[in-house]
Amino acid sequence: MKNDRRSESEDLLRKARSLFTQEELSVRVGCSRRTISRWENGQTRLPFYAGLALEKIISEASSFGSADTGDFTFIDLFAGIGGIRLGFERAGGRCVFTSEWDEHCKKSYRANFPDNGEIAGDITRVEASSIPDHDILLAGFPCQPFSIAGVSKKNALGRPHGFDCETQGTLFFDVARILAEKRPFAFLLENVKNLLSHDKGRTFRIIRETLVERLGYEVFWKVIDGRRFVPQHRERIVIAGFREPVPFNWDDAPLPEIGPESPRLGSILHSEDGLEFDRDDGRFLDEGGRVRPKYTLSDKLWDYLQDYAEKHRARGNGFGFGLVDKDGIARTLSARYYKDGSEILVDRGREGNPRRLTPRECARLMGFPDRFRIVVSDTQAYKQFGNSVVVPLMEYAARAMKPHVMRMKAERPHSVGRTFRGAS
Numbered sequence: 026m027k028n029d030r031r032s033e034s035e036d037l038l039r040k041a042r043s044l045f046t047q048e049e050l051s052v053r054v055g056c057s058r059r060t061i062s063r064w065e066n067g068q069t070r071l072p073f074y075a076g077l078a079l080e081k082i083i084s085e086a087s088s089f090g091s092a093d094t095g096d097f098t099f100i101d102l103f104a105g106i107g108g109i110r111l112g113f114e115r116a117g118g119r120c121v122f123t124s125e126w127d128e129h130c131k132k133s134y135r136a137n138f139p140d141n142g143e144i145a146g147d148i149t150r151v152e153a154s155s156i157p158d159h160d161i162l163l164a165g166f167p168c169q170p171f172s173i174a175g176v177s178k179k180n181a182l183g184r185p186h187g188f189d190c191e192t193q194g195t196l197f198f199d200v201a202r203i204l205a206e207k208r209p210f211a212f213l214l215e216n217v218k219n220l221l222s223h224d225k226g227r228t229f230r231i232i233r234e235t236l237v238e239r240l241g242y243e244v245f246w247k248v249i250d251g252r253r254f255v256p257q258h259r260e261r262i263v264i265a266g267f268r269e270p271v272p273f274n275w276d277d278a279p280l281p282e283i284g285p286e287s288p289r290l291g292s293i294l295h296s297e298d299g300l301e302f303d304r305d306d307g308r309f310l311d312e313g314g315r316v317r318p319k320y321t322l323s324d325k326l327w328d329y330l331q332d333y334a335e336k337h338r339a340r341g342n343g344f345g346f347g348l349v350d351k352d353g354i355a356r357t358l359s360a361r362y363y364k365d366g367s368e369i370l371v372d373r374g375r376e377g378n379p380r381r382l383t384p385r386e387c388a389r390l391m392g393f394p395d396r397f398r399i400v401v402s403d404t405q406a407y408k409q410f411g412n413s414v415v416v417p418l419m420e421y422a423a424r425a426m427k428p429h430v431m432r433m434k435a436e437r438p439h440s441v442g443r444t445f446r447g448a449s
């Protein structure tokens with residue numbers, strides 16, 4: 026039994042060392058290089074916690090950026106920092122084209138997908154014919170014109186929203202334009218749940234009619250709560266489309282149940298026990314591995330948030346801050362989290378005022394692996410993760426769609442069908 030455990034540990038270490046140097050491993054596990062070396066030469070036994078950490082590191086490394094498996098190809102539109110891409114890569118996809126116009130997002134994207142090549146900018150200026158052929162089109166088109174927060178803000182400012190929003194609302198039609206020209210086997214669109222009810226359902230009806238009646242795709246949508254995968258309540262609509270009739274049904278793909286086993290906030294928080302001391306080169310943690318004090322709310326801000334919440338409570342409104350402890354589930358992380366972070370505040374009990382999540386914790390809250398590099402300022406990182414997707418939810422979508430796409434590919438390996446009806 027003891028020997029079995031020893032050889033398991035040796036195997037783990039060997040696998041981990043085939044992926045990382047001692048130095049890299051020491052940072053990831055949160056120990057010194059000497060310790061790694063002692064484990065390797067058998068001077069000390071691999072402790073249980075380190076075994077678990079190694080398993081996680083190996084599994085993340087094996088699924089991260091596995092772009093060269095290439096069972097199918099895809100394009101990444103409105104790519105942000107590549108959250109949808111990560112999910113589809115994990116299912117064996119290979120990215121052949123990326124579009125994103127925000128320079129900060131591009132910086133993060135390049136740092137994490139260094140082999141990507143050029144990132145195309147404004148999609149409205151990209152000729153559809155210049156985009157490489159691909160099997161699946163991926164697009165999480167901007168959701169602010171449809172999201173509840175976006176709509177009420179735009180209403181308050183007297184600004185148009187949805188399709189009336191000239192700059193952002195019409196980007197869906199750029200997706201349609203590319204689908205019409207490239208005719209991929211399938212697409213996956215991701216958006217806020219409010220897309221369904223926006224403008225009394227008119228917005229979604231136009232989207233559906235465009236995809237089904239004008240472009241001739243079979244369309245299947247489902248609202249899924251990210252809470253099934255991460256400790257965050259985040260309802261998003263996923264719309265899968267197929268160029269040909271397929272026996273696809275979102276309900277055929279089993280989703281993790283929401284229940285006592287669902288992930289809790291504690292699983293994404295820094296351990297603060299010293300084991301993570303060097304995470305992200307100490308950017309978020311101090312020398313003792315504790316979250317840096319700058320993430321803790323000042324007395325002034327904490328007082329203000331409590332007063333504000335009290336006023337709203339008195340008026341019967343449900344707004345206010347979202348205090349959550351390690352056993353809880355976070356509210357939806359938004360792109361505005363950088364402002365005061367009030368929607369997700371980590372309860373520190375007697376230790377003092379609550380604190381914000383660090384950008385690394387936000388990455389984890391969205392299901393990004395720890396290997397995902399955070400190379401932008403905290404403000405930009407909060408915006409980027411708040412705008413992104415729950416990566417394992419995207420992997421789920423990719424795995425649900427993949428068999429149908431593979432079958433279509435096998436039947437018509439290179440066809441770019443032009444069967445759409447009446448698209449102008």
Ligand SMILES: C[S@@+](CC[C@H](N)C(=O)[O-])C[C@H]1O[C@@H](n2cnc3c(N)ncnc32)[C@H](O)[C@@H]1O
Pocket residue numbers: 103104105106107108109110124125126127130146147148149165166167168196409412413414
């Ligand atoms: C909702 S976010 C998508 C985030 C992405 N799914 C991810 O995982 O990070 C929408 C993205 O579209 C980008 N965008 C908006 N208008 C664009 C345009 N005209 N051309 C290219 N990108 C655009 C924004 O900069 C933003 O990063």
